[in-house]
Amino acid sequence: RSNAESRVKELQELLSRYNYEYHVLDKPSVPDVEYDKLLHELKQLEEEYPEFLTPDSPTQRIGGSVLEQFSKVNHKTPMLSLGNAFNEQDLRDFDKRVRKAVGDKISYICELKIDGLAVSLRYEKGLFVQGATRGDGSVGEDITANLKTIRSIPLRLNKPFSLEVRGEAFMPRSSFLQLNKEKEEREELPFANPRNAAAGSLRQLDPRIASSRNLDLFLYGIGELGETGAETQSGGLDLLSELGFKTNKERRKCESIEEVLQYVEEWTEKRAELEYDIDGIVIKVDSLSQQEELGTTVKSPRWAIAFKFPAEEVVTV
């Protein structure tokens, strides 16, 4: 019995690591069949010894019950939306406003703007306890069970931190195409785009359906950055990675608006190569103290802006 307990612990650690390697690092160290075998062994042991079952066990990703409806979640700090820029001049104007307010010693960080839906995840002492949609920015829906099915979301962090993190849930393009193929075969209405497919999947009341949709998530922010000791957005993203979160590796520090424009130009060309849709680039003042100085308007930060790509012109043949 005692070695059953140690075997359960060992399997939970092992499977969490294998899951991290596969879904966050995209570098599995064991074949899928090995992972499945160990997961099956853990499921059996947890059934035989339910007292050893923990909420962060890899077997707990797909919750049991189908919900009647989602309950509401009040966001402690509002989930802000972004002001938009549509051309070079808009970006230069943004840069001027920033320099006017905090002076010329600034650096930016550019991040891909994933075309998905914004979600927030809350961790208590390292354990994933609640996840919610952005909603209207102040009140969202509790979609914890559905977010648990996203394999790249850690159910327990590497450190017992209590914090709230934010990111964009999305559906990879290949999964979107496959899902629509299956829908067409079932003569069901297909989703218009991966963003709608991701939103529709996270709004399923049955977590088993969400789990089948192969959703993913990139984290981009920490609710209260200050609490973690991070002093910059780029440092915050590195911290998120250290804690076991999936962050987008295409981010780049830019020391001038010229470098920002280069990055925007580069990704305007390259975005079709990505495995997921992006609808723009997010440019942020990197220093958190300068972000504080700049503050926010009612709905958007003054220290960030979204460069939006022109809507895809539909090629009619």
Ligand SMILES: Cc1c[n+]2nc(N)[nH]c2nc1OC(C)C
């Ligand atoms: C709405 C949003 C969306 N995104 N996407 C990224 N990559 N960063 C980011 N930041 C956001 O808002 C913060 C600037 C508050």
